[in-house]
Amino acid sequence: MKMRVNHYAVNPEVYRAMTQLETRVRESGLDRVTYELIKIRASQINGCAFCLNMHTEELRKMGESEQRIALVSVWKESPCYSDQEKAVLELTEAVTLISEKGVPEELYQRVRNYYSEKEYVDLIFAINLINAWNRIAISTGMFPGCMDT
Template sequence: MNIRMNHYTANPELYRAMSRLEQWVRENGLDRIMYELIKIRASQINGCAFCLDMHTKELRKLGESEQRIALISVWRESPCYTEQERAVLELTEAVTLISEKGVPKELFDRVRSFYSEKEFADLIFAINLINSWNRIAISTGMFPGCMDKQ
């Protein structure tokens, strides 16, 4: 397999800008485990193998259990997630699939019961950012391991 295009080298300034946004989101208050759960759930929905591979590895490095990593796609039927994590996973699905139902007020209110307005904005940016990365990776034909030799 070969990637279609290396977006890192095709437009380095744009890649650096996205990377700065990624760094800002990662370093400004969002729990790292929660951020990786968001990334994995959005990547599952979008079918991004490259991002799934990257973020499941990252979650393992953070000490997350194999059970919780394996069950993210079926979080509704899995007792190993907190109510707060469930709310964020549901928000991730709603924002990723925004054209289907939007973000229902009940979901907004439930997430806000755990997060301040600023933290809610952080979540929305995090969800949108991984959706952008997914779309870049899929559009350019990225796959697990494709950048190992770059």
Template sequence: MEVRVNYMQTNPGAFQAMLKLEGFIKTSGLDAGLYELIKIRASQINGCAFCINMHTQEARKIGETEQRIYLLNAWREAPFFTDKERAVLELTEAVTRISEQGVPQDLYERVRAHVDEAEFVTIVMAINAINAWNRIAISTGMFPEQA
């Protein structure tokens, strides 16, 4: 496999814009573990091997369990996620697949039962950020490094 283009070198301004969004999210107060779950789940849906590899490693570094990582793509059937995580994972799926049915009002209300308006917006920005990173990685031909 070969990378198509090194976007960081080819267009550093675009890369810096993405880093600014990432910086906002990381300093927003959003739980780092929840952010990694968002990243992994969106990356699974989008089929971004580079990002799945990166974010499962990051999740482990901050203490996420192997069991929860392995079961993330089946979170509805796994009893290991909190009600807040479930609501956010469902929102992650809806935003990632937004053309299918948008974000239904009842889903918005389920998420809002766990977060205030500001955190809701931060979560939506986090979902959008990883979707953008996935699309960049896939479009430019990024792939995980071999161990």
């Protein structure tokens, strides 16, 4: 396999801007495990092998169990996620698939049971950012190992 284009090299200014946004979201106070679960679920939905590989590895490094990593795609039926995590995963699906039904008020209220208004906005930025990364990776032909030298 071969990448179509190396967006890092072709447009480093835009790449730097994206990484600055990534840093801001990561430093927002959002729980790191929650952030990685968001990244995995969005990457599954979008079919981004590069990002899915990266973020499952990140959770492994953080000490997450293989069960929790493997069952993200079936979180609704999995007792290993808290109600709070399930609300975030549902929000991730809704925002990623926004054209299907938007973000229902009931879901917004359920997420707000666990998160402040600012934290809700942090979640929305986190979800949108991984969706952007997925679209960049897929469009440029990235795949697991493509950046290895």
